[in-house]
Amino acid sequence: MNPQELKTIMGSGLLSFPLTDFDSNGDFNKKGYVERLEWLAPYGASALFAAGGTGEFFSLTGDEYPGIIQTAVDTCRGVVPIIAGAGGPTRFAIQCAQAAEKAGAHGILLLPHYLTEAGQEGLAAHVEAVCKSVKFGVIVYNRASSRLKPDTLAGLAERNPNLVGFKDGVGDIEAMVAIYQKMGDRFAYLGGLPTAEVYAAAYKAMGTPVYSSAVFNFIPKTAMDFYHAVANDDLATQHRLLKNFFMPYLELRNRTPGYAVSIVKAGAKIVGHDAGPVRAPLTDLKPGEMEELKALIATLGPQ
Numbered sequence: 001m002n003p004q005e006l007k008t009i010m011g012s013g014l015l016s017f018p019l020t021d022f023d024s025n026g027d028f029n030k031k032g033y034v035e036r037l038e039w040l041a042p043y044g045a046s047a048l049f050a051a052g053g054t055g056e057f058f059s060l061t062g063d064e065y066p067g068i069i070q071t072a073v074d075t076c077r078g079v080v081p082i083i084a085g086a087g088g089p090t091r092f093a094i095q096c097a098q099a100a101e102k103a104g105a106h107g108i109l110l111l112p113h114y115l116t117e118a119g120q121e122g123l124a125a126h127v128e129a130v131c132k133s134v135k136f137g138v139i140v141y142n143r144a145s146s147r148l149k150p151d152t153l154a155g156l157a158e159r160n161p162n163l164v165g166f167k168d169g170v171g172d173i174e175a176m177v178a179i180y181q182k183m184g185d186r187f188a189y190l191g192g193l194p195t196a197e198v199y200a201a202a203y204k205a206m207g208t209p210v211y212s213s214a215v216f217n218f219i220p221k222t223a224m225d226f227y228h229a230v231a232n233d234d235l236a237t238q239h240r241l242l243k244n245f246f247m248p249y250l251e252l253r254n255r256t257p258g259y260a261v262s263i264v265k266a267g268a269k270i271v272g273h274d275a276g277p278v279r280a281p282l283t284d285l286k287p288g289e290m291e292e293l294k295a296l297i298a299t300l301g302p303q
Contacts, residue, residue: 001081005135006107009081009163010188012209013046014227016216017054017085019265020068022276028064029276030071036273038073045080045218046210049109049232053083054214054264057111059279062092067127073104083139086109090126092134107137109167112146120152130161135189139142139165141192149175150182157186171199173206177274180207194260195253197223197246200230214260215249217275218267248296252289260284263293270294271303 007206010197018040021032040048050072051065053058060068084100086093086108097108110130118126123146131138138162140156142148147170148156156163166183167190180189191203191211191257199209209231216223222241229237253259261278266285272292277284285293 001106001137001295003107003137003164006081006139007069009106010048010139010165010210012188014044014211014216014224015047015049015083015190015210016040016045016223017052017212017214018072019048019217019267019275020051020055020060021269022085022279024276026277028068030067032275033068033071034075036268036275037072038271040216040220041076041079042287043216045213045216047081047083048076049083049105049212050105052083052212053111054217054261055085056261056279056282057085057087057283062095065096066103069100069105070103077104081106081297083107083109085109086130087141088114088232091253093130095213097130097134097138101134104109105136106200107164108134109139109141109165111141111165112144114145117145118276120149122150124152126135126162127156127163128172131156131163137162137163137164139188139190141166141167141169143169143192145278147175150179150234153180153187157183164188165190165229167212168203168208169193172194173202176203176208195246197226197230198242198250200226204230214264215267217264218271218273219297219300222300229277243298245296249293252296255289256283259285266270266293267297285303 017125023029041254069084084103084105096162166187169192171193191206196211213223
């Protein structure tokens with residue numbers, strides 16, 4: 001897939017981040033991961049992000065990563081495109097990007113470099129080094145310590161034709177509008193705040209109708225129903241699901257830092273698709289919280 005084809009895929013539909021399966025010892029569980037992808041692939045997501053944020057990219061080793069991406073590509077070949085997560089220090093991000101390209105992924109989502117602060121010049125050098133290390137498409141994730149300004153993005157886009165996508169995980173409306181006005185249709189845009197459904201209608205109004213859904217991992221039918229409600233301006237369905245599920249879900253998710261990932265693994269376990277525990281420094285939901293989530297999922301009916 002060339003970069004422009006990746007950009008087209010990002011232009012419509014719902015995208016999601018499959019969990020990465022671990023066994024009871026916290027090691028990669030290939031069999032469980034294959035079964036997860038086979039379960040999720042037919043539900044209609046436009047693409048799946050392997051080893052993304054919800055897939056705990058930040059906890060994976062360099063030795064594990066290529067096999068995880070290869071497993072995703074092989075399992076979903078001809079069914080749904082696979083975009084790989086990549087990130088961390090520049091040289092490690094390049095290793096990941098090149099491994100994903102070799103495995104046959106359709107592009108990468110470039111996650112933040114983590115920890116250290118950096119100016120726009122340094123951030124641009126980081127993104128450009130990754131872009132120039134591969135031929136396929138790159139989507140940059142604006143979040144945490146990696147926040148690119150409109151002029152920085154414009155320069156990167158001019159020098160790197162394979163930089164085709166922008167995912168926002170910040171939620172700064174003014175900045176997002178400025179980026180969209182500066183870049184126009186040069187990029188495909190993706191809403192990427194945790195539990196993106198809550199922000200989906202607002203982002204659509206800004207020209208970003210596509211978003212990535214974490215809850216697709218355990219309530220795929222509801223996730224698709226909500227996406228179609230946003231696409232069709234069906235406010236009644238949006239408000240019903242926000243009131244009855246998403247807002248109580250957020251209250252539970254916000255109790256502990258890191259639960260944005262942990263609660264998704266908990267949901268998958270509840271619906272019979274256990275992905276194993278999260279890796280430290282994340283922590284799993286407590287038993288009482290599991291029961292609260294189970295009751296909340298039950299209100300949605302069969303998936």
